[in-house]
Amino acid sequence: MAAVRVEEVLAVAEEQEAEKRRSVTVEKELELEFDLGNLLALDRNPPPAAGLRGAGPRREALLRALARDNTQLLPPPRPRPPTRWEQFARLKGIRRRKRTSLVWDEQAKEWRRRWGYRRAGGDPARAWLAEVPAGADPEEDQFARLRREKRERVARNELNRLRNLARAHRTATAVPAAPLHPTGHQSREELGRVARVARVSTASLGRFQPRLPKESAEPPSRSGGRKRRFEPLLGNLSAERSRQLELLRDMGSKKPVLDITRAVNKQLRQEEAEAAAAKGKKQSQRGKRGRRQQRAGR
Amino acid sequence: MRPLTEAETRAVFEKLGRYIGENIQLLVDRPDGTYCFRLHRDRVFYLSEKLLKAAASIPRAGLVSLGSCFGKFTKTQKFRLSVTALDFLAPYAKHKVWVKPGSEQSFLYGNHVLKSGLGRITESTAQYQGVVVYSMADVPLGFGVAAKSTQECRKVDPMAIVVFHQADIGEYVRSEDTLT
Numbered sequence: 179m180a181a182v183r184v185e186e187v188l189a190v191a192e193e194q195e196a197e198k199r200r201s202v203t204v205e206k207e208l209e210l211e212f213d214l215g216n217l218l219a220l221d222r223n224p225p226p227a228a229g230l231r232g233a234g235p236r237r238e239a240l241l242r243a244l245a246r247d248n249t250q251l252l253p254p255p256r257p258r259p260p261t262r263w264e265q266f267a268r269l270k271g272i273r274r275r276k277r278t279s280l281v282w283d284e285q286a287k288e289w290r291r292r293w294g295y296r297r298a299g300g301d302p303a304r305a306w307l308a309e310v311p312a313g314a315d316p317e318e319d320q321f322a323r324l325r326r327e328k329r330e331r332v333a334r335n336e337l338n339r340l341r342n343l344a345r346a347h348r349t350a351t352a353v354p355a356a357p358l359h360p361t362g363h364q365s366r367e368e369l370g371r372v373a374r375v376a377r378v379s380t381a382s383l384g385r386f387q388p389r390l391p392k393e394s395a396e397p398p399s400r401s402g403g404r405k406r407r408f409e410p411l412l413g414n415l416s417a418e419r420s421r422q423l424e425l426l427r428d429m430g431s432k433k434p435v436l437d438i439t440r441a442v443n444k445q446l447r448q449e450e451a452e453a454a455a456a457k458g459k460k461q462s463q464r465g466k467r468g469r470r471q472q473r474a475g476r
Numbered sequence: 477m478r479p480l481t482e483a484e485t486r487a488v489f490e491k492l493g494r495y496i497g498e499n500i501q502l503l504v505d506r507p508d509g510t511y512c513f514r515l516h517r518d519r520v521f522y523l524s525e526k527l528l529k530a531a532a533s534i535p536r537a538g539l540v541s542l543g544s545c546f547g548k549f550t551k552t553q554k555f556r557l558s559v560t561a562l563d564f565l566a567p568y569a570k571h572k573v574w575v576k577p578g579s580e581q582s583f584l585y586g587n588h589v590l591k592s593g594l595g596r597i598t599e600s601t602a603q604y605q606g607v608v609v610y611s612m613a614d615v616p617l618g619f620g621v622a623a624k625s626t627q628e629c630r631k632v633d634p635m636a637i638v639v640f641h642q643a644d645i646g647e648y649v650r651s652e653d654t655l656t
Contacts, residue, residue: 409479411532415510415525418479422504425485430498439602443627 584646618644
């Protein structure tokens with residue numbers, strides 16, 4: 179008895195699981211197009227034509243089912259990554275203190291807003307006194323300084339807001355660093371790519387990295403070899419001239435000190451001269467008869 | 477029109493150096509003005525700064541030639557010196573060859589110089605050295621490459637080639653249309 183009931187319970191549970199899965203998985207002939215910024219899903223599949231004509235609840239039900247299916251296929255947006263301040267606060271354990279909306283203004287003897295219309299400290303635009311602080315230049319315009327500092331604060335705030343926004347958008351499409359970590363099985367091209375990335379990953383973007391003996395001396399172009407850049411047409415002509423003279427000097431210095439062909443020619447000339455001299459001496463040594471014999475022998 | 481890149485400058489100087497050696501400095505660094513090399517449609521031109529500034533305002537499609545054309549870069553980026561550079565090579569030439577009056581015309585028609593036409597040759601000219609060819613009246617006729625060293629020139633038979641023809645002033649008439 180108990181066994182049967184257990185089996186029944188298991189069967190029911192499995193049935194429920196399948197039901198849940200069925201309600202979540204949707205199959206479509208054509209893939210949907212998504213516009214994640216607007217949470218939009220475009221379904222180009224032809225609808226079941228029979229159901230949409232005609233009126234009434236049947237059509238409603240069909241449309242609702244279609245919408246439910248397409249919503250299942252829409253990916254949920256990922257949560258916003260924490261801003262720099264939020265990261266810092268979490269690290270330090272700083273928690274948000276709830277501020278009161280009204281502040282007691284001593285001079286006006288009443289509760290005033292913290293900021294905005296009729297704020298607690300008086301209208302900052304109508305402040306007629308700006309004290310010169312202790313260490314400041316007496317000639318400096320304090321009102322101008324206050325205005326400038328406010329402008330700078332606003333600008334810095336805006337900059338940080340935009341940076342946080344950029345950071346939030348960037349993390350999704352950033353190039354993953356996984357291929358740059360060393361495995362045992364990287365090919366020559368991969369290693370070359372990794373070396374190039376490593377070279378540029380310094381504070382000065384690789385401008386002062388020492389080069390290996392066989393590495394090329396040209397800096398890698400920003401367009402990755404697609405576009406050639408040339409010197410300006412009417413650039414610094416004297417600099418151009420000095421560069422060319424230096425090039426000439428380098429080319430001149432690389433010539434081999436020992437010129438093989440010249441050495442060989444010199445040797446040949448020497449041998450010829452020696453041969454001629456020896457021939458002359460032999461002839462004079464042999465005398466008249468020897469010379470006649472030599473001639474006949476030839 | 478643009479300045480030459482480092483690789484292109486090296487190729488040009490190497491070629492020029494075969495004929496005039498270290499006298500290239502006198503072309504680059506002139507006392508009477510700033511002269512420079514510019515590349516336009518694969519041809520290398522040598523011109524003064526004044527002329528360069530004037531030529532800079534001409535549109536690229538309409539510009540045919542500027543200053544003196546030294547030569548051109550071929551499709552495989554090799555530099556080929558042309559006869560229009562002779563005026564600059566002749567005064568600074570390191571190795572010279574003088575041709576007898578009888579075979580001047582043969583050289584000016586584009587033929588090589590044979591031993592029979594050889595008048596004089598500079599001492600210690602190596603084989604395959606760049607040489608400038610003169611007539612016996614010291615008029616520069618063109619330039620070429622020595623096929624034999626000076627030593628060998630003495631021993632070789634009269635029908636052997638001693639100077640390979642590269643360019644001659646007869647080209648001004650023969651290739652009038654294509655010369656820049």
